[in-house]
Amino acid sequence: MATLDDFYSIIPAGGTGSRLWPLSRADAPKFLHDLTGSGKTLLRATYDRLTPLSGTGRTMVVTGRAHRAAVEAQIPELEDANIVLEADPRDSTVAVALAAAILRRREPDVIVGSFAADHVIADERAFRRVTAEAVAAARAGYIATIGITPTEPAIGFGYIRAGDSVGVADAPRAAIVREFVEKPSAQVAQRYLDEGDYLWNAGMFIARADVLLAELAAEEPELAAQIEELAEAWDEPARRGPAVDRIWPQLQKIAIDYSVAEPAAARGRMVVVPGDFDWDDVGDFSAVAKLHNNGRRGRLAILGSEGTVLADSASGIVVSQSKRIVSVVGIHDVVVVDTPDALLVTTTDNAQRVKQVVDAVRRSGNTDAL
Amino acid sequence: MATLDDFYSIIPAGGTGSRLWPLSRADAPKFLHDLTGSGKTLLRATYDRLTPLSGTGRTMVVTGRAHRAAVEAQIPELEDANIVLEADPRDSTVAVALAAAILRRREPDVIVGSFAADHVIADERAFRRVTAEAVAAARAGYIATIGITPTEPAIGFGYIRAGDSVGVADAPRAAIVREFVEKPSAQVAQRYLDEGDYLWNAGMFIARADVLLAELAAEEPELAAQIEELAEAWDEPARRGPAVDRIWPQLQKIAIDYSVAEPAAARGRMVVVPGDFDWDDVGDFSAVAKLHNNGRRGRLAILGSEGTVLADSASGIVVSQSKRIVSVVGIHDVVVVDTPDALLVTTTDNAQRVKQVVDAVRRSGNTDAL
Numbered sequence: 001m002a003t004l005d006d007f008y009s010i011i012p013a014g015g016t017g018s019r020l021w022p023l024s025r026a027d028a029p030k031f032l033h034d035l036t037g038s039g040k041t042l043l044r045a046t047y048d049r050l051t052p053l054s055g056t057g058r059t060m061v062v063t064g065r066a067h068r069a070a071v072e073a074q075i076p077e078l079e080d081a082n083i084v085l086e087a088d089p090r091d092s093t094v095a096v097a098l099a100a101a102i103l104r105r106r107e108p109d110v111i112v113g114s115f116a117a118d119h120v121i122a123d124e125r126a127f128r129r130v131t132a133e134a135v136a137a138a139r140a141g142y143i144a145t146i147g148i149t150p151t152e153p154a155i156g157f158g159y160i161r162a163g164d165s166v167g168v169a170d171a172p173r174a175a176i177v178r179e180f181v182e183k184p185s186a187q188v189a190q191r192y193l194d195e196g197d198y199l200w201n202a203g204m205f206i207a208r209a210d211v212l213l214a215e216l217a218a219e220e221p222e223l224a225a226q227i228e229e230l231a232e233a234w235d236e237p238a239r240r241g242p243a244v245d246r247i248w249p250q251l252q253k254i255a256i257d258y259s260v261a262e263p264a265a266a267r268g269r270m271v272v273v274p275g276d277f278d279w280d281d282v283g284d285f286s287a288v289a290k291l292h293n294n295g296r297r298g299r300l301a302i303l304g305s306e307g308t309v310l311a312d313s314a315s316g317i318v319v320s321q322s323k324r325i326v327s328v329v330g331i332h333d334v335v336v337v338d339t340p341d342a343l344l345v346t347t348t349d350n351a352q353r354v355k356q357v358v359d360a361v362r363r364s365g366n367t368d369a370l
Numbered sequence: 371m372a373t374l375d376d377f378y379s380i381i382p383a384g385g386t387g388s389r390l391w392p393l394s395r396a397d398a399p400k401f402l403h404d405l406t407g408s409g410k411t412l413l414r415a416t417y418d419r420l421t422p423l424s425g426t427g428r429t430m431v432v433t434g435r436a437h438r439a440a441v442e443a444q445i446p447e448l449e450d451a452n453i454v455l456e457a458d459p460r461d462s463t464v465a466v467a468l469a470a471a472i473l474r475r476r477e478p479d480v481i482v483g484s485f486a487a488d489h490v491i492a493d494e495r496a497f498r499r500v501t502a503e504a505v506a507a508a509r510a511g512y513i514a515t516i517g518i519t520p521t522e523p524a525i526g527f528g529y530i531r532a533g534d535s536v537g538v539a540d541a542p543r544a545a546i547v548r549e550f551v552e553k554p555s556a557q558v559a560q561r562y563l564d565e566g567d568y569l570w571n572a573g574m575f576i577a578r579a580d581v582l583l584a585e586l587a588a589e590e591p592e593l594a595a596q597i598e599e600l601a602e603a604w605d606e607p608a609r610r611g612p613a614v615d616r617i618w619p620q621l622q623k624i625a626i627d628y629s630v631a632e633p634a635a636a637r638g639r640m641v642v643v644p645g646d647f648d649w650d651d652v653g654d655f656s657a658v659a660k661l662h663n664n665g666r667r668g669r670l671a672i673l674g675s676e677g678t679v680l681a682d683s684a685s686g687i688v689v690s691q692s693k694r695i696v697s698v699v700g701i702h703d704v705v706v707v708d709t710p711d712a713l714l715v716t717t718t719d720n721a722q723r724v725k726q727v728v729d730a731v732r733r734s735g736n737t738d739a740l
Contacts, residue, residue: 330720
């Protein structure tokens with residue numbers, strides 16, 4: 001498959017992944033870890049997955065100032081023009097729309113696609129095929145998303161209800177988005193799976209930059225104007241800093257789901273292309289264990305090899321990030337995350353509760369460990 | 371209760387307690403830890419329990435040369451004459467009989483009692499009352515032991531089958547030992563509990579030193595002679611070293627159960643006094659958890675306070691010996707032992723299997739951590 005000449009990838013690399021604490025930290029967030037054992041961080045794997053689509057040098061990374069060095073270490077070939085440093089995090093609308101606005105000024109007809117820095121996709125060919133359809137739909141003026149075909153009644157994801165095909169040539173599977181729905185209960189998730197027209201929302205958005213920004217302007221005119229103002233000054237070194245200093249503190253924090261995707265769906269401007277490839281947002285250690293154990297229970301995954309891991313009748317996952325001996329005996333579906341300054345012991349079934357521990361660590365005053 | 375003028379306590383302080391790894395180590399064995407949260411190490415607590423019985427300055431500690439400084443730090447008042455340093459470990463017969471032989475040369479009619487350095491007894495008054503009976507039986511020429519009245523069908527202890535009373539004045543409950551039996555199966559342990567004449571073998575032996583040594587001489591004449599030779603030179607500084615150098619390497623390793631207790635029982639010379647007090651040899655982390663949680667499940671005991679322990683829906687025990695944050699979430703009957711160089715994660719039901727981990731650590735070459 002050839003690269004898509006009018007396409008540009010955006011990777012918003014933010015969020016700490018607090019359900020992956022103590023592996024994921026403020027200064028070493030999820031996207032800077034190799035959670036699959038591939039030898040690549042999630043960020044690097046995302047970058048490498050997108051390059052065949054948008055072409056070399058046509059991927060922009062949006063990240064926090066604190067992560068600049070780490071991002072550059074992961075992607076040494078990333079040009080300065082392709083890194084957008086956020087003064088502080090302002091949620092996904094600012095991250096994606098600012099990148100889109102900067103790119104549109106450079107390339108008025110550009111189609112942008114935004115893909116999280118910390119998701120895992122095994123079948124890259126299928127991903128490229130589906131994304132090419134989404135780009136074709138975007139070329140036709142839609143805002144496109146990729147909805148993952150569910151393989152189980154997951155309660156950890158939002159869902160997209162697909163409607164009829166929109167009949168775009170080169171995007172035969174692109175269907176109108178009837179609605180976005182929030183994370184469901186187990187019962188509702190089972191119904192979604194049975195009904196067959198619900199897809200997982202993987203947070204991937206593909207659109208012409210001008211279409212995306214017009215949708216934003218219709219829903220959030222003030223934010224859209226501030227973003228345009230920033231973008232207009234961005235590529236002039238003497239003007240960028242003052243513009244950021246003046247505008248950034250005022251920027252509204254709002255997820256792109258609310259500022260663009262849902263309003264666009266309500267206006268019939270949003271399509272979804274079903275993605276029938278394995279996808280995971282690796283939201284907690286249960287997901288990490290599953291990835292490593294190929295979905296099979298009863299195995300013990302070992303992530304990292306700083307120390308010596310000794311196991312006897314154990315399954316689940318051990319993350320070894322200290323130089324210690326970690327021994328796990330007679331315990332199943334366990335999660336042990338061993339780092340130099342913090343240890344987590346839980347089970348895969350309780351992996352979602354780690355966020356509460358992070359809150360407890362914050363309350364205990366050990367903020368260095370966050 | 372007055373002290374018993376003719377009585378002398380012996381504390382063999384040996385063994386590493388490998389089922390308590392990684393808390394208990396070769397260089398920090400079980401008896402040097404406070405496993406009860408009393409603020410005292412098990413050795414110190416044992417010493418303090420015996421002083422009211424044998425009197426101040428009348429307790430002898432037998433330990434390895436490597437532990438001399440640690441023992442003296444625990445018992446600063448211990449006189450040089452009351453510490454016997456072993457060149458290397460030679461099992462319990464050498465430890466107890468050498469101490470007995472040294473004491474007999476100093477005090478021919480002395481009654482000695484040997485009590486492990488790493489057991490836990492809560493009711494000290496009951497212990498003293500029962501031990502006083504054992505001393506009375508010893509004064510009458512018997513080798514006495516204390517058998518703990520079982521409270522459950524334990525499979526981790528050996529048992530003593532008690533027979534008829536021997537009718538010693540001042541030792542009304544002293545009964546002949548019909549037999550010593552090894553650790554039973556669960557089924558047999560239940561039968562022992564139901565039958566009512568079986569007691570737990572707590573490894574406590576009380577006898578006139580000369581009686582004990584005569585029993586040993588009858589069963590193991592060569593070992594008894596070597597021990598006498600050592601004892602004869604012991605209190606002469608110029609002669610002790612050469613005697614140890616010459617004799618120690620030849621000393622047979624044999625448990626006192628086999629060299630003295632069982633043969634004496636077979637000859638009808640062994641009595642048992644039932645001890646109806648709480649006693650535990652704290653053999654594994656399940657026992658440590660039980661001690662801390664007052665036998666109740668569903669609680670999380672925290673031993674040590676080097677780091678910060680955060681728990682949410684967790685029970686069992688956390689031993690915190692590093693300065694790290696230890697977080698335990700949604701996991702029951704767990705055992706987490708966090709030390710600077712090694713971590714153990716298991717469950718109370720698997721606590722006995724820790725010994726196998728120690729073997730695995732040895733095979734992995736990480737012997738520094740043992």
